[in-house]
Amino acid sequence: MLDANLKQQLNAYLQNIVSPIEISVSLSETPEQVAKSTELRELATEISQLSHQISLKEAQAHRSPSMSIAPAGQTPRVSFAGIPMGHEFTSLVLALLQAGGHPSKVSSELQQQIRDLKGEFHFETYISLSCQNCPDVVQALNLMATLNPNITHVMIDGALFQDEVTERQIMAVPAVYLNGEHFGQGRMSLEEIIPKLDSEAAERQAANLNDVDPYDVLVVGGGPAGAAAAIYAARKGIRTGLLAERFGGQVMDTLGIENFISVPYTEGPKLAASLEQHIKEYDVDIISAQRATGIQSASADTNGLVNIPLASGATLKSRSVILATGARWRELNVPGEVEYRNKGVAYCPHCDGPLFKGKRVAVVGGGNSGIEAAIDLAGLVEHVTVLEFADTLRADEVLQRKAESLPNVEIIRSAQTTEVVGDGQKVSGMNYIDRVSGEPKHLAVAGIFVQIGLVPNTEFLQGSNIELSRFGEVIIDAKGATSQPGVFAAGDATTVPHKQIIIAMGAGATAALSAFDHLIRS
Template sequence: MLDQNTTAQLKTLLERLEGPIELVATIDASDKSAKIKELVEEIAALSDLVTARFDGTNKRTPSFGVAKAGEQPRVFFAGLPMGHEFTSLILALLQTSGYAPKVSAEVLESIKGLGIKSDFDVFVSLSCHNCPDVVQALNLIAIYNPGTTATMIDGAFFQEEVEERKIMAVPMVFQDNEHIGQGRMTLEEIIAKLDTDSAAKDAEKLNAKEAFDVLIVGGGPAGNTSAIYAARKGIRTGIVAERMGGQVMDTMDIENFTSVQKTQGPKFAAEMEAHVREYGVDIMNLQRVSDIKGADETENGLVEVTLENGAKLESKTVILSTGARWREMNVPGEQEYKTRGVAYCPHCDGPLFKGKRVAVIGGGNSGVEAAIDLAGIVEHV
């Protein structure tokens, strides 16, 4: 199942395990189960701290769970976590053993403070570059919330369930069988969705902030660049963004950024944010602006920025860098059928349309690339 190079890398990574773990597989006599069994056995053979069992009772067959020795699994993989999801598997192994996740202390406390007991299902395709972030976020939530489980479901392994739930976009997330979201979501976004008091908590913190010299609205490349330029001048700078990285987060390959021959959107966005943080910029992520009052409209002569959660920020200057979004047609049914037949990423969602007739709207380079990609998957474009 694993090639020689991958096996060597995984063996090295498993040396970081903090304690013994178990892989608990639920299998039958099918070919898919044989592949799951092979993968589980190969992983277990790479470390004395990993044992394999094949007496699992998960409701999805085949699948396997990851658990601390002596405990019940909370993280499950219903399918083969290869391709983009291989990193999700590695992190699940390490973090289940007690290996500290690479998140801030504040975020980790927010995860532990959720105090939820739920079963999360996230449907993925192995070609989806947006899916791993969601899988890894839910796995982390399950690891730090006893009584909670997170299951990655490969749509190719469970096509009947995909058809039954009418899943036509990935990642798609369910909490206790109720649909709660789809598309790329960061760990912070998922925490905010699950924490019912998060908006009030955020508003209280934001209202307490002192006025900025420069406040940038938007967290894409333009907003981040503006923040760096301002902060380097030694002035108090803040960014308020609905999503740090902006639409770059939805871009797989970037090949036209001078001096960088090729990178991936999420990697580029993370490096931008890290660069901005080096200058002490106050980043207020997951915040949407609802209103702006100019300096001539306020009593103190400062620009007032109101957020959707009710918080108000003040600044001497505001820079608007609101960026771009997926192009929409604004036709009847488009919003209602998003993720139910209307999709925006042929790489992520294309495999879900296997055998179907699809239409690509758009004749530019993106439209042509989408048509070519889909032609090898679907019945007709």
């Protein structure tokens, strides 16, 4: 089950266990689950053999195959329904360490807030093992269950428990349920989950933020551009803050990264984690799970400070600001898209592709992202239809050749998507127009993956004095300066001509150095 290299790494981690833990496995005898049960037993056995602190037993659970982890002698509160490999292997390792008494790196304040939560909270998270965003949610809820005896959490592999996925009509992951009711969709951090359970948390945080002294540089955005800006600013020894609603930004939705110079291959969540860890090496005040709602340029009314109001009601102040809010997936903006989002309309093929195993799906977009999505999905689904608005594909030639060689991939050019259709609960198809003949057509599919580019996250700047392009991008000069003194910008939210991780990082560094130059001259 585990190769020699993985065993060696796991063995090193398990040396950090300080108190005995127990793994309970629940195995299934149904024909379709026997093979997976055998795999799970093998995995649990290999793990237990790596440490004298780990014991193994069989115990029937609500779902099989599954494994639960708990301190020895305690009722398990953390479970994995399925085999936690792929992206979830890290979740398994952390669960073992935390059950064994190894301390979490989460702040002591946040841990205490979790311990103080009142009520019974029973979480279920449906995931796919290829989803790079799911582990963040799984690990957050596992930690909560470890710290608070009134919280339980089970990770559920949607591909293995298809009957539940169908019954609950889950068509996007991660999908979180609390006490049997839908709680949330998509990537969530501890800082985002806790306020939903602690109604007073948001008010306390807003009050605390209003009392924060002004920064020298406040970076708005936690993607590659924001991370680079914060690091370069902090290295100048000036008071630096970083405001991030979602740390990592668009990088968190990127699976394989092969053009980050000096690193032949990495994955988005790994890079985002490295960026966050690097920032924490410096004296940067990280303000997470907060969203900027506007900007007030420096003036006599603001005592020469730039003000950033937040959705929570708080306002942050700074002598200079760097806008690095990035971009998000562009939407089709056709009838039915919003209604069926996460009900068949998806934007992350790596995350949600396994939920459409054996079904027919469509990919809208013929650029690199769209064709890569079609190639990946072809190995999972029955058939993939690619719809491209133009009469030619924009993807690299090597990707086009690969897609066209696959027997279950069809590419339709000159196709204008006009509507997403469904039965009220989930997608059943889509309508499009043949732009050559003008003929309306219908395509019966269970899923639609939208891959048509990005749109900048700059809506909060509408109505401000920050000049934007007709595409909504922040207009900057060669130094990253915007139309307002003391306000700089970097990354995919700006008019920089190429939206690439490495370019965003360079732009973030440029903006920070320019902000520092502005401060010393003013």
